[in-house]
Amino acid sequence: MPESPIRYFVTCARGLEGVVATELEDPRIGAASVEEGSSGVYFTGTLATGYRANLWLRSGVRVLAEHARANVRGPEELYAWARALPWTKLLRAEQTFSVEARVWDSAVTHSKYAALRIKDALCDAFRDKTGARPDVDVHRADLPLFLYLFKDQATLYRDMSGVTLHKRGYRDALHKSSLNECVAAAALQITGWHGQHALLDPMCGSGTFGIEAALIALNRAPGLARERWPFEGWPDFDANAWREAKEEARTAARESLDAPIFLNDVHRGAVGLARKDAAAAGVERFIEFSNCDVADYVPPAVPGTVITNPPWGERLKSEDPSEPWRKLGRFLKDRCRPSTAWIFSGNAELTRHLGMKADRRYPVMLGKTDCRLLKYEIHARA
Ligand SMILES: C[S@@+](CC[C@H](N)C(=O)[O-])C[C@H]1O[C@@H](n2cnc3c(N)ncnc32)[C@H](O)[C@@H]1O
Structure with a gap:
């Protein structure tokens, strides 16, 4: 009988739903009924589709598989519904679980309280049936659960990813101003760059754009480097489908790039970190690193695509925060003709100091910060 x-x-940063939808429709994942929501995208598929989404998604944050759905008005109905679910078919008493919840416009008004009611229901149902209950582990649960409650419509998901997908496995220490890997990969996909010409990040920090760019151009599945997936311990785990998905992903990877990637930063420590992370990702040999003020930097070749996010948050007291932006604007106009520059900014006031008018703007929410990916066509001199 065919699997239903x-x-x-799939959750994602607000503004990136279109990029995630395109990734899901790609044959590498092959999702059906793809539909953009708010901060996420719905799709349908088999277990194998879910596995491929976890392996291949670059811009998605978590892949959630629907477990149950119901209309619930208030905490007691939520508890009663959850308590009646067949938990012992999903989990053993010696395993662990966690519950996260998001609640809007519902009779249950607090996300933490909704999560607590689900937890109590699961434990009570288990105790009734087996005399024992699983423990909670918020970091490495065997069964991470996610509840969405919107206008009293509850949807309970099993979180296949567990740890969010931006943690690719190549970065252990977080550079305080590192761009989130999923957002960097989404921005790169918006640019249309896939390795066809040289790419430069002249203010690379820990090198997220360069590393994600290399992974895209090499057609490496970002999930291949991960060691642990919660779904591997679930009762419906299809080991053959998972092995096949990983094998396909390994075979699809390319060995080399057609064009170089250049990364530069004024801070030696940042370049060191970018080099270390690139080595951990196995892409160091495809990247040319340099350590220089953008005002003095001459790229080894004119890049077709420039992508960067200059500093906008952390203000060093001794520095004028507009200075890097002015230097970047001059650098683009003096040394990057012709190219397309893409600037990721969370501060419209500072962006003005580039002294250039954007040709297009793509809004992205990074947490509570309203950001823009800005496109600038830098034409050859007439
Ligand atoms: C927001 S961070 C970039 C973060 C990076 N996208 C990442 O994922 O790690 C901005 C970077 O600009 C660099 N920077 C600031 N002024 C610079 C200049 N004049 N020349 C080159 N790099 C500069 C900083 O050292 C910092 O690493």
């Missing part, structure tokens, strides 16, 4: 389709939801 599973409904999935």
Whole structure:
């Protein structure tokens, strides 16, 4: 009998739903009924589709597989519904679970309280049936659960990813101003760059754009480097489908790039970190690193695509925060003709100091910060 389709939801930063939808529709994942929501995208597919989404998604944050859905008005209905679910088919008493919840416009008004009611329901149902209950582990649960409660419509998901997908496995220490890997990969996909010409990040920090760019151009599945996936311990785990998905991903990877990637930063420590992370990602040999003020930097070749996010948050007291932006504007106009520059900014006031008018603007929410990916066509001199 054919497997009935599973409904999935992939979470992402607001503004990136279109990029995630395009990734899901790609044959490498092959999702069906892809539909953009708010801060996420719905799709349907088999277990194998879910596995491929976890392996291949670059811009998605978590892949959630729907487990149950109901209309619930208030905490007691939520508890009663959750308590009646067949938990012992999903989990053993010696395993662990966690519950996260998001609640809007519902009779249950607090996310933490909704999560607590689900936890109590699961434990009570287990105790009734087996005399024992699983423990909670918020970091490495065997069964991470996610509840969405919107206008009293509850959807309970099993979180296949566990740890969010931006943690690719190549970065242990977080550079305080590192761009989130999922956002960097989404921005790169918006640019249309896939390795066809040289790419430069002249203010690279820990090198997220360069590393993600190399992974895209090499067609490496970002999830291949991860060691642990919660779904590997689930009762419906399809080991053959998972092995096949990983094998396909390994075979699809390319060995070399057609064009170089240049990364530069004024801070030696940042370049060291970028080099270390690139080595951990196995892409160091495809990147040319340099350590220089953008005002003095001459790229080894004119790059077709420039992508960067200059500093906008952390203000060094001794520095004029507009200075890097002015230097970047001069650098683009003096040394990057012709190219397309893409600037990721969370500060419209500072962006003005580039002294250039954007040709296009793509809004992205980074946490509570309203950001823009800005496109500038830098034409050859007439
Ligand atoms: C927001 S961070 C970039 C973060 C980076 N995208 C990442 O993912 O790690 C901005 C970077 O600009 C660099 N920077 C600031 N002024 C610079 C200049 N004049 N020349 C080159 N780099 C500069 C800083 O050292 C910092 O690493």
